Amino acid sequence: MNEPAATERTQAANTSARDDSAIAPAGWLEHRTGIRTLFRNALYERIPGGARWRYVWGSTLVSVFALQVVTGVLLMTAYSPSAQTAWSSVWYIQTQMTAGWLIRGLHHFGSQAMIILLPIHVLQVVLAGAYRPPREFNWWIGILLLLIVLGLSLTGYLLPWDQKGYWATKVATNIMGLTPLVGEHLQQLVVGGVEYGHATLTRFYAMHVVVLPGLLALLTCFHIALFRRHGVTVSRRHADASPGCFWPSQLLRDTATTTVVFALVFAMTWYTHAYLGQQLLDAPADPSSSDYPARPEWYFLFLFELLKYFEGPTLEVIGAMVIPGAVFAVLFCAPLLHHVLGRRLAHGFVVAFVIGCVGCIGWLTVAALRADAMPPASRVQAARTAAGNTDDLSADDREVLRAYSFNQQRQQADRLARRAVQLAEEKGIPPAGPLGLLEDDPMTQGPRLFTAHCATCHRFDGHDGRGTVPLQEAASSDLGGFATQQRIRDFLRNPMDDRFFGRMQRDDGEPAHTGMADWVEENAEYFDRELDDVAAYLADEAINPGRLADAEVSLGDDDPIRRGRAFFLDECNECHTYQGERSGRGRGPEMYGYGSVAWIERMIANPAADDLFRDRGSEPAMMPSFADKLSERQRLLLAEWLFAASRDDRENQPE
Amino acid sequence: MLPQSQAARLKAAYTGKMRGIADMYSTGRSVPSSVRSVKPKPRSAGNIGPVRSGLVNGGRAVRLRYAPIDRSAPVLVLSNLWCGIYSRQAGRACRAGACTCRDHDLAGGIVETVQRRNAIKLIVVGLNAVLAAALLIPGVRFLADPLHRRRGKATFIRVAPYSAIPDEQPVRVPVVAIRQDAFTRHPPGPIGSVWLRRVENGDQPRVLALQVICPHLGCGVDYAATRGRFACPCHASDFMLDGSRVGGPAPRGMDELPSRISEPDENGERWVEVAYREFHTGLADKKAKA
Numbered sequence: 049m050n051e052p053a054a055t056e057r058t059q060a061a062n063t064s065a066r067d068d069s070a071i072a073p074a075g076w077l078e079h080r081t082g083i084r085t086l087f088r089n090a091l092y093e094r095i096p097g098g099a100r101w102r103y104v105w106g107s108t109l110v111s112v113f114a115l116q117v118v119t120g121v122l123l124m125t126a127y128s129p130s131a132q133t134a135w136s137s138v139w140y141i142q143t144q145m146t147a148g149w150l151i152r153g154l155h156h157f158g159s160q161a162m163i164i165l166l167p168i169h170v171l172q173v174v175l176a177g178a179y180r181p182p183r184e185f186n187w188w189i190g191i192l193l194l195l196i197v198l199g200l201s202l203t204g205y206l207l208p209w210d211q212k213g214y215w216a217t218k219v220a221t222n223i224m225g226l227t228p229l230v231g232e233h234l235q236q237l238v239v240g241g242v243e244y245g246h247a248t249l250t251r252f253y254a255m256h257v258v259v260l261p262g263l264l265a266l267l268t269c270f271h272i273a274l275f276r277r278h279g280v281t282v283s284r285r286h287a288d289a290s291p292g293c294f295w296p297s298q299l300l301r302d303t304a305t306t307t308v309v310f311a312l313v314f315a316m317t318w319y320t321h322a323y324l325g326q327q328l329l330d331a332p333a334d335p336s337s338s339d340y341p342a343r344p345e346w347y348f349l350f351l352f353e354l355l356k357y358f359e360g361p362t363l364e365v366i367g368a369m370v371i372p373g374a375v376f377a378v379l380f381c382a383p384l385l386h387h388v389l390g391r392r393l394a395h396g397f398v399v400a401f402v403i404g405c406v407g408c409i410g411w412l413t414v415a416a417l418r419a420d421a422m423p424p425a426s427r428v429q430a431a432r433t434a435a436g437n438t439d440d441l442s443a444d445d446r447e448v449l450r451a452y453s454f455n456q457q458r459q460q461a462d463r464l465a466r467r468a469v470q471l472a473e474e475k476g477i478p479p480a481g482p483l484g485l486l487e488d489d490p491m492t493q494g495p496r497l498f499t500a501h502c503a504t505c506h507r508f509d510g511h512d513g514r515g516t517v518p519l520q521e522a523a524s525s526d527l528g529g530f531a532t533q534q535r536i537r538d539f540l541r542n543p544m545d546d547r548f549f550g551r552m553q554r555d556d557g558e559p560a561h562t563g564m565a566d567w568v569e570e571n572a573e574y575f576d577r578e579l580d581d582v583a584a585y586l587a588d589e590a591i592n593p594g595r596l597a598d599a600e601v602s603l604g605d606d607d608p609i610r611r612g613r614a615f616f617l618d619e620c621n622e623c624h625t626y627q628g629e630r631s632g633r634g635r636g637p638e639m640y641g642y643g644s645v646a647w648i649e650r651m652i653a654n655p656a657a658d659d660l661f662r663d664r665g666s667e668p669a670m671m672p673s674f675a676d677k678l679s680e681r682q683r684l685l686l687a688e689w690l691f692a693a694s695r696d697d698r699e700n701q702p703e
Numbered sequence: 704m705l706p707q708s709q710a711a712r713l714k715a716a717y718t719g720k721m722r723g724i725a726d727m728y729s730t731g732r733s734v735p736s737s738v739r740s741v742k743p744k745p746r747s748a749g750n751i752g753p754v755r756s757g758l759v760n761g762g763r764a765v766r767l768r769y770a771p772i773d774r775s776a777p778v779l780v781l782s783n784l785w786c787g788i789y790s791r792q793a794g795r796a797c798r799a800g801a802c803t804c805r806d807h808d809l810a811g812g813i814v815e816t817v818q819r820r821n822a823i824k825l826i827v828v829g830l831n832a833v834l835a836a837a838l839l840i841p842g843v844r845f846l847a848d849p850l851h852r853r854r855g856k857a858t859f860i861r862v863a864p865y866s867a868i869p870d871e872q873p874v875r876v877p878v879v880a881i882r883q884d885a886f887t888r889h890p891p892g893p894i895g896s897v898w899l900r901r902v903e904n905g906d907q908p909r910v911l912a913l914q915v916i917c918p919h920l921g922c923g924v925d926y927a928a929t930r931g932r933f934a935c936p937c938h939a940s941d942f943m944l945d946g947s948r949v950g951g952p953a954p955r956g957m958d959e960l961p962s963r964i965s966e967p968d969e970n971g972e973r974w975v976e977v978a979y980r981e982f983h984t985g986l987a988d989k990k991a992k993a
Contacts, residue, residue, distance in 0.1 A: 115838065119842075146845060147841040147845045151845050307830050307833070314837065
């Protein structure tokens with residue numbers, strides 16, 4: 049027995065004696081739980097070839113998963129999974145609860161961080177050759193972990209029950225429904241019935257918060273245990289370097305990387321919340337909406353783009369299942385390929401394959417983003433002109449128009465999302481859910497109704513009410529700023545302007561509503577200030593119907609509104625009735641409450657009413673009655689919107 | 704020769720005041736013979752990996768006393784981190800005297816010191832503490848959100864027409880109001896009830912409004928017409944018609960709510976209006992809930 053060995057034994061004895069006595073509580077605990085040994089085993093892991101930056105990715109992924117678990121559990125304390133309450137509870141977390149935006153933002157961007165870190169980890173493993181024997185099982189577990197993370201992203205996306213998650217999930221589950229033989233049943237199982245609703249949410253919720261994270265945690269334990277069993281895969285370059293230790297050398301690198309990733313996640317959360325003012329929440333899911341521009345989250349865009357190359361139900365199965373399935377099959381076989389190809393060739397193939405896959409995914413993602421980018425205005429104009437002239441559009445032009453309309457719809461959706469959040473704040477969310485807020489909101493429904501029913505003839509500030517400029521020329525007036533002082537003033541100077549009656553033609557080709565133009569031609573030059581006064585008066589009439597008919601109004605005699613009222617009674621009242629009375633013999637529309645919500649509603653319901661434009665005489669009403677086409681509620685929504693949108697801060701209006 | 708400051712630091716490392724086992728191990732490259740002669744100990748629970756206990760001097764382990772980090776600790780931490788990251792891989796000596804991350808022995812060999820490892824440990828623990836705090840603080844604030852929730856200020860709510868209240872007996876009427884349940888705003892509905900009873904007040908009409916919630920444990924208090932008293936069905940607390948306690952476990956009388964009679968409305972009806980509140984139960988004092 050040589051001397052050093054004896055020294056060691058003595059020292060070991062000393063050490064164990066110290067363990068039990070010197071630090072009594074720790075020794076007591078160690079004796080009963082083995083906790084110190086556990087920590088030592090965990091921390092004093094020997095790293096052949098020394099600690100390296102390249103080994104950090106697995107640890108970083110574990111850290112981000114821990115972040116997801118912590119923020120996820122916090123969110124669970126406030127989230128309510130049902131079609132009526134999901135959006136509302138997320139809105140409540142995001143906008144009302146202390147630090148809610150932060151917790152939810154961290155969860156949101158943490159998931160994206162995982163998606164970004166995963167391919168880096170896979171690439172590192174593949175480049176190091178760590179998938180090869182004897183580490184096959186760890187590679188296979190890793191592939192399962194990858195799939196679980198993707199599953200978590202997919203299921204989590206639906207939970208806010210907003211338009212984005214709803215439509216993306218609908219598309220994803222419809223693709224699932226294409227699976228040969230079992231597709232329909234599979235889809236019904238996942239959706240929890242034939243309709244998307246409560247059961248879909250509860251199923252996705254259970255998957256997202258229990259099943260998938262549980263599996264992920266379990267498999268991660270196996271993954272790390274197997275990793276510990278085989279150790280890091282030391283590159284040939286570092287084979288001779290002295291060994292390092294996990295604590296603290298490698299842990300320093302792991303922690304530093306984790307800190308950077310967390311800092312980025314925090315920064316993104318702060319940037320979107322405080323700087324961009326985004327709520328990361330689309331409008332509430334509306335199964336009836338027909339024009340929502342559905343897109344998957346950015347990390348699934350490559351699948352979306354891939355599907356574009358496979359049209360039709362049979363081919364779609366290839367794009368959505370066969371190709372991804374084949375990729376995973378090859379990945380699964382990667383550790384076995386050396387039996388077939390030989391060690392060097394197999395490694396080369398696997399490296400090339402994985403890099404190729406990542407490259408393709410990147411390329412497809414960029415292609416998808418580029419395809420959806422807003423085309424330059426000049427291209428849009430050219431394509432729209434071409435569309436107006438020919439039936440046979442070039443593929444390029446069609447693509448430009450598609451991208452243009454996608455962006456228009458996206459802007460609409462963003463506006464709707466902001467409006468929903470605003471309404472929830474102002475009015476409170478009714479027990480029936482947030483959708484009712486938007487259904488009763490003139491600012492949401494008005495533009496839709498205008499586009500559907502009015503924009504065939506009318507315009508609103510040149511567009512169809514929702515920001516799109518129709519290709520056809522307007523056949524009637526532009527109602528932007530209806531019954532505001534500026535518009536009435538312009539109208540009284542030139543009623544036959546294109547914005548007013550200029551575009552209207554009777555069936556016989558003659559211009560319509562010339563009576564007003566005749567009066568202007570004869571009289572306008574004598575009245576200038578008076579026309580401004582009457583514009584001020586009528587603009588006031590829209591807001592306060594009948595105010596000036598009441599003598600008690602506290603307006604000075606010199607007030608333009610008062611003067612306008614006097615002029616109205618002197619001149620306009622000869623033709624235009626006021627509360628059914630007029631002083632002359634002409635026939636013009638009733639001016640009591642002109643431009644008010646009630647007046648506009650009556651006008652929409654029946655423009656040919658006797659006190660409006662009438663159905664007979666020299667100037668019959670050009671506008672059809674909408675009493676049958678629109679319910680009273682719809683007419684009121686439309687009228688309220690036209691009234692409010694004409695007076696709102698005009699800069700907030702769509703282009 | 705070593706620069707003076709370097710030698711001084713080495714000396715400080717070996718003769719400092721704090722006790723402990725010097726955690727020294729070689730980086731394996733230009734290791735002086737004295738260090739290389741150490742025979743690695745076998746792996747065991749107490750000694751795993753490359754960590755060695757004790758400075759080896761001539762093949763014998765000795766205990767050391769040393770000063771881990773001197774007064775300029777922040778500077779050392781930074782310079783140590785710098786050297787640790789950029790110089791160690793290359794096995795270069797750090798710039799003379801810039802740090803204590805490794806000391807140079809007389810043969811020019813590099814020995815990683817306690818100071819460097821402690822600095823790294825400090826950084827790792829510190830960073831992890833920062834990360835944990837960054838998550839923990841908002842997390843706790845998020846969980847504590849309910850503490851910030853308050854009921855709206857009690858406003859007078861119309862509960863019943865004055866004419867509907869009988870002369871003798873008290874009557875129980877629901878209080879109808881809008882209720883906000885976290886993210887849901889419920890339309891007006893019952894949020895509670897009050898007992899109303901006419902009381903003498905000269906010519907002026909007056910009504911006594913009592914919260915139906917028993918001040919004992921929160922059951923709804925009934926009216927026992929035969930005895931002419933309020934009685935709680937749960938634990939048999941008895942109250943007089945004016946709400947004062949007669950018997951039973953209730954710590955105080957029934958809680959009176961502020962009430963008033965409105966001016967006649969367009970139909971000539973006068974309304975009883977009550978400022979509805981709830982109070983903590985089980986206390987001798989009447990204390991409104993937040």
